[in-house]
Amino acid sequence: MPKKNQPLSRREFLKLSAGVIGATATMGMARGLLTSLEAEEGETYLLQTSTHEEIIPTVCLMCPSGCGMLARVVDGNVVKLEGSPMHPINLGALCPKGQAAPELLYNPDRLAGPLRRVGERGSGEWEPISWSQAIEQVAEKLNGLRDAGHPERAALLYGETRGQMRKFFERFMAAVGSPNTISHDSLNIEAAKLGTLFTQGVYELPNYDLENASYVLSFGANLLEAGRVPERMVAGYSYMRRGRAERGKIVHIDPRQGVTGAKADEWIPIKPGTDAALILAIANVIIKTGQFDSDFVRNYSFGFEDFDDNGRNAVGFKSYVLANFDPRQAENITGVPATTISRIAGEFAGNPPAVAIMPGKGGLLSGNLNGLATAMAINCLNALVGSLEAPGGVLTQRYMPCPDWPDLPSDSIAEAGREAERVDGAGSFFPLGKHAYQAVADRIIEEKTYPVEVLMLYDANPVYEAPGGERFIQAFDKIPFIVSFSTFEDETAQYADLILPEPTFLERWQDDHIEGLGYPGVGLRQPVIEPLLDTMNTGDFLIEVAHAMHAPVSEAFPWEDYKSLLQDRLVDVGTDWETLQELGLWLTPGYRFSRRGNPRWIDEVIGRDRKLSPRDGYFDFYSRELSCLVADLDGDAREAMGAQVSGDAFFLPHYEPVNYEGDEAEFPYMLNVVTLMSLGPYSVAANLPTLQEISGMVVGERWGSWVELNHDLGHELGFEDKDQVWVESPFGKLKTKLRLVEGMRPDVINIPHNQGHKAIGRWAKDRGVNGLEIMNPASEPFTGLASFTNTRVKIYKA
Amino acid sequence: MTNWSMVVDLDKCVACQGCSIACRFENNTPVVSPEEAALGRSILWNDVLPMPINPTEDIGEYPHSRRRYLTRPCMHCENPPCVKVCPVQATYRDEEGIVRQNYDRCIGCRFCTVACPYGVRYFNWETPSWSPEMARHLSPERVVGQGSLEGPAVRPKGVVEKCTFCIHRLQKARARAESEEREFRAEEYTPACVQTCTAKARFFGDMDDVTATASILASSPRAFRVLEDVGTHPKVIYLQEG
């Protein structure tokens, strides 16, 4: 060792009493204690550090990945967050959003305690109240509804719910007597989930075994920037690329190149909304060349060949695809050369294991059934080459066992209320829908159902995040009592009557299913420091509210608080609470593939969540579940609702041309709102200055918005890079900065998501534009999905 | 003698910028206002650059255009131009090959920032500031000596700062080995960016140890160095895509 410049002279320095962070040190001793002892008299310190340091595991909530985190708490302050090396999603890594989370915790714009509105709605005049007052008031309102016999007039809109939270909300609302527990899924992942349900029969997002895949086709799945579980995808991608002996190939099919397209081995710009045609053309080539998995197709699938449907010869997948999706036909639709389609098909079928990836969010929703049909097509493509439930293919998510929830106490008011039609029309007005978050506004304004009297918003900011969110403000006029659980005064909370701030994820108890790898696991979010402000976990709050309500609602929640609820719920995960707390997670590592046709295949993989069609272990190329669901609607009725194919094609993965909003001549571009790795999908991230600073790395911007247009086209049209431009759709217009980029189809423009906030805090407010504002606010008539990606725009110089 | 060095596999890197932000929280770099940021005054010791950052090379015509991304910490050059020009030895290369920066001695002449071809050196155009709430997440660690202040210590205005390969982590790891009365192992020292790398694209280690992963990767046929022709001999080695 060198004597000079030696960075640390040990004896002079400090002694460490226990473990410390650093990649190697974390596993067994997640709780470390680092203390410095006094230096000997007359000697200089070289490294000065904290006197007290703790490492506390928790789970990130800056995006839906749910990465394990180790919080380094120094003298009571969270100074650094590291990825937990134990956590299978992130394997010790942490993305910029997770790294920047201390700025969320210490954000000066956080609400310091519960607030009650005193001025007009939206005036921003509040008075602080106590939590007991808040509990009393909410309980009183809900009791009032129940006393009037209309418990269904309470509604809860929720965003990201983790672990038990969704079931907890459903239970709470059920106990009160309302069916209106409405998820924001219809804005993003619902199409993918329905597509999987109608084919594979599980109401889940597919998971992908990228680690073992040789060939990956990504259909608009911006897997390296913002998928459902970006961190997991990145880890899989990285392993596929260079973690093993043979490097896998990724082909990214998307109008926008983005980071994924740039990193992929091949980027194929495709006409937006035509992925289904491309997928089916690939299937066409695979079927024609006989490269499909005949064992799977023959023995474990339904509807590949034509079949007899009560005497009628129903068209199967094979003949439908062969008849309609020749690569040359697809070339006309998609703009992808037929030779490329054939080549990709050959590569896909010839390099097993191969997998096609669908976007977890965005991308798929295109105004009509096309999104759903595309999701179905992707599943069918995977099934066709036998990649379902196979190494390097599609994995099906399993969960940790949880005890059954105790039965709800018998309650006639609640039971009657639960039977009411949902306020969002899911399952009724939208026959295929599970949730229709964005439709709530219109349906309230148009008084489609009963009035909503109590609206609760959990991690829901529809005014910002729903297309045309301004309509929610209008709808709020008809709702007498609105409660928001937002940590910040966001766009929607501004119009609430009560804001009951929830602590940040670093200060609260919550569990988290580990999703994305297939195998079950549970993560535990725990307060890494005492809550900084007078906040209350929404779980705790609702339990308190239930307790404050009249029987029998109060009896439905036999738990003291949300933490004890969790302890109760997680009793079967295979470890004790202390271990869970110490490690921050528990899991059953390793995905166990079910052999085709065996009981686990039938119970867990194929058909698990089918409600109406047989759970027989057959993968549906021809969706029986879908045909049961729309059994009431004949072909004409379906057409009246906007279906563009008739007959059996409706139940097969098919291609439906997108119904664009806006005339192509007047509005030549399709508007696409993209989520970036930096700002992510959650509104609060926009108020983290660090994330704002790195937000526009892909184009070299910082803080603010821009709109991306094809470079050559832009120059042709007389635009210069960084011009100020108006982006105008039939629904409104926005002014922002134009950036000319090379990797972009000339008929598409992009606006990054999560800017253009009108509230939240000093860093987010009035910065950039929100592309969703000018997007189509309509809902797809079958599924109730928000259909906003069918918005056409024009741009011109400001 | 250790010779610390980093390898970045661009085939794995996904340009997520986790490294940049891990660095920020590890090393207390301040956030600057949007106006300052527009002037390029953001301080990100590790930055991710869309390449080519300037139109010095063609990235091809649509649809065959291809952006690349380069994550760029300090290169800790073996022949660092910054060290040569510093009039007061506020920046120097220590015996383990880390190019360090002493905030207590820097006179703010910005010669090093001008001399560095990689733009890894950042000048404090103003006093770094955090709101009282935000200041709570600052790391209390600092490397101090007689007339020297290094590491994550909050910098005064008017001095230059840069990536140190998280020098305080090295010192901490050594101290820990010492307190546990055992040999220090190179694997115990990992800079924050390497630790957080989402794609596991970064490798760090002792180049003089032929068995270290980093030094094995550095001999890969894909290995290259950025701006090799300016003669800086960077110790951050990249592995090509594809």
Next chain:
Amino acid sequence: MLKADQKDKDKLIKPLFETGRTYWVTIAILLAIIGWALYMYYRQLTLGMKVTGMQRPVYWGVYMVNFIFFIGISHAGTLISAILRVTGAEWRRPITRVAEAITAFALIVGSLQIIIDMGRPDRLLSVILNGRLQSPILWDVLSVTAYFLGSITYLYLPVIPDAALLRDNLPPYSPAWRKRLYSIMALGWRGNRTQWIRLEKAIAVMAVLIIPIAVSVHTIISWILATTVQPGWHSTIFGPYFVVGAIFSGIGALFIAMTIVRWKLKLEEYITEKQYNNLGLIFITMSAVWMYFTYAEHMIITAGQEVYEFPVLTSKLWGDYAVSFWVMVALMVVSFWIMVIPRLISKTAKRFLVFQPRFTTGAVLLAVVTGYYLVTDSTIPGLSGINPETLFFLVRGSLLVELLFVGLGVAKWFKTRLVAATTVAGVMVVIGMWLERWNIIIPTMTHPYLVSWAEYHPTITEVALTAGSVALFIFMFLVFFKLFPIISIWEVAEGRVIDAERAKVTIPMPEASGIKERLRGKGIRKARG
């Protein structure tokens, strides 16, 4: 008691004690500007360097430009006067003091720029305590220190006999402190032979020593840039290029100072056309050498295939810095033109049409019209049938020809106005050389290797400090020359004596027929006497 000539007394000594209103107004204005600059500097100190337009990657901006510019100006004096002294150029006598003063003050102001530019000026002493010889900044510290001390000495040595002269020839109404000042400054000068011999020896030695130091100063400044690997700077030509530029701009500054002094103090008898003419010839030489270097520097980048250097060049040729680059080139070309062409035109050139004022006026009008069409890009009536590409060359070509005619006319006008021509050229070159420093520093700074290219716009702080620096320079000049005579009295007097001696020597003129006329035709007169 040393006795001054009555003429020197009236012209050189009296003005030191009589101060007009203009002087005080000027001083007040200058102080106001300096005060403003001080305030802006205070802001910069408290708020940080963010008040400047500097940024990443433009880490060096106007301050650095000013630094190089002022250090360049400083070459006016000492180097020129030293070279002239060493080569025994008699005509130097009336201008040495002005030149040397420019040197000293430009050095002060120039060095100040570095302190202004520092992020931590409070740690200035660190450069001495921790100075590392490997850094070109230390080389600069060494050479500027040496040059500054040498220049001050070189300015002071010739002041000694003048101070003594003043001490002994004070007007009766002068304040007592001035007497004391001059007594101290005169160092007990008695004017005896030993002192004179020692003084002249000291001056001669200093003159020789100062030349290499001066050359080193600007070479080293260029090396601050050239020792980095930044695109456009890493050039071997920079040393001599900067030295030549420095001398060039120095002469320009000297011309301005000379003319103002000559005009304000009515020193036509002292500073004659001879000084202008001879200095002008050096100026022309420097101009030519400078242009050669400029061309060489850019030529090599053009021919090289350096992807990083090329954008720097193009930004100057037609990019963001095209205006500053081409204005610089234009200033240099025009200054060269008005220095050279009038000397080439024959006195009798008037008989050619192109030299007649009405022709020039016409050319000016035509050039304005052509320029208008060029700038506004409007169609020219009657030429719509011509192919646009031909028109493109036609319009530009005709503008060039018109400007050439304007230039000829102007040159003719300047033929008889040497002082005006020289001064105009001086102003142009000073501005041009400031732009040259700008064009060297900023385009490279804005086009680095691995940082996104940037734009640089100086802020009001930088403008204020630049204005303050110029004001400080002029202020020091004014104060100094209120205290000391603007012309080295003894040197001029010595020159008069030498001239008188020389005048006694007669070269007889050949009387062969016709030769007289022929020589006269070439402007050579018969020696008188």
Next chain:
Amino acid sequence: MHLDYPDNPLIEFLYWLINTPGLGGIMASVVGGGILLAVGATLRWISKGGQALEPEEFAYPTPALHSHEDTG
């Protein structure tokens, strides 16, 4: 890297010379101080010249002065 300097004590000394903080300052002080000393000495030398026992005082250096010098 193969750009290491040869193991020559002179080169090592020179490298030490240019790379040691403080030496530059010393050098600058030496140069500055040396010049100041030399200048001071020169001025003193010139000033002392006045003590020479020479009756003539010249306001300007005249030919008389120079011619005398030539002959003397």
